[in-house]
């Protein structure tokens with residue numbers, strides 16, 4: 001028998017590697033979220049043990065309207081499922097329904113040097129400078145510790161994220177390593193799982209910046225939203241920035257490259273194959289074919305979404321059951337950490 005003071009270590013890996021990722025329930029999902037994240041998560045469900053979180057605690061860092069939070073959680077859960085995540089193959093759960101996230105988040109905050117957090121690019125961008133920073137929510141600073149808790153609670157092997165989140169996953173590894181070196185083999189070190197260039201959808205109005213949820217909120221022309229009706233998609237794509245050339249020709253500018261990439265991703269082609277299909281044709285032809293491809297992909301997603309949203313008791317039931325499955329894993333990790341730091 002182990003001595004009561006011996007610290008338990010991280011449990012062995014399962015048969016399949018475990019992934020955990022999360023999206024904030026703020027603003028609607030867009031085509032970039034679908035092509036860059038959700039579609040891959042759905043396709044790869046059989047290769048992994050899957051945990052997908054709706055990170056509502058993170059959403060509070062921007063102090064949104066309570067009704068917006070409540071509604072966005074259900075909308076995002078329904079969209080996860082509508083995009084192909086299946087509740088019996090993936091644990092689809094709401095962060096705040098598993099209290100261990102906030103509990104481990106605090107312990108990790110106490111093990112993270114302030115300097116590491118102050119260096120984070122996302123914090124620096126969101127908290128502003130001077131007066132603005134004085135008033136910024138403290139949660140913006142400690143956010144990466146909560147995200148580290150999300151990941152470490154599940155002993156995740158991989159964290160599928162966009163390139164902009166790489167720094168946060170690195171910080172998660174650094175904190176985990178720090179705790180491990182102080183207190184024993186507590187945490188499994190996760191690896192970021194970042195897709196290649198084809199997965200990066202750029203803004204329709206500004207193809208030099210990544211398509212973003214917050215920009216889409218103030219500038220509707222920036223992004224196709226997953227719940228946009230077909231006519232809206234057509235208009236947004238028709239207005240997408242291209243360049244001064246009359247036709248698709250080498251070298252393509254960033255706006256044309258973005259449309260070709262979207263088309264290629266939806267039709268499972270390479271950029272070169274998509275280019276060959278449109279070389280010499282007008283931008284109108286490329287835009288119309290791209291809008292058709294998007295609408296073809298979104299139609300079944302929107303139909304499933306409507307069915308799921310029409311049955312709220314079912315959706316709430318799925319989330320409640322998933323939160324229990326998530327808590328089984330998360331609570332075991334939390335207990336291990338609590339013991340290791342002297343809390344139990």
Ligand code: TRP
Nearest residue numbers: 020021022023024055058147150
């Ligand atoms: N910070 C991530 C983002 O803004 C969201 C997130 C929170 C997350 N917790 C996570 C992503 C855990 C992956 C794993 O996109």
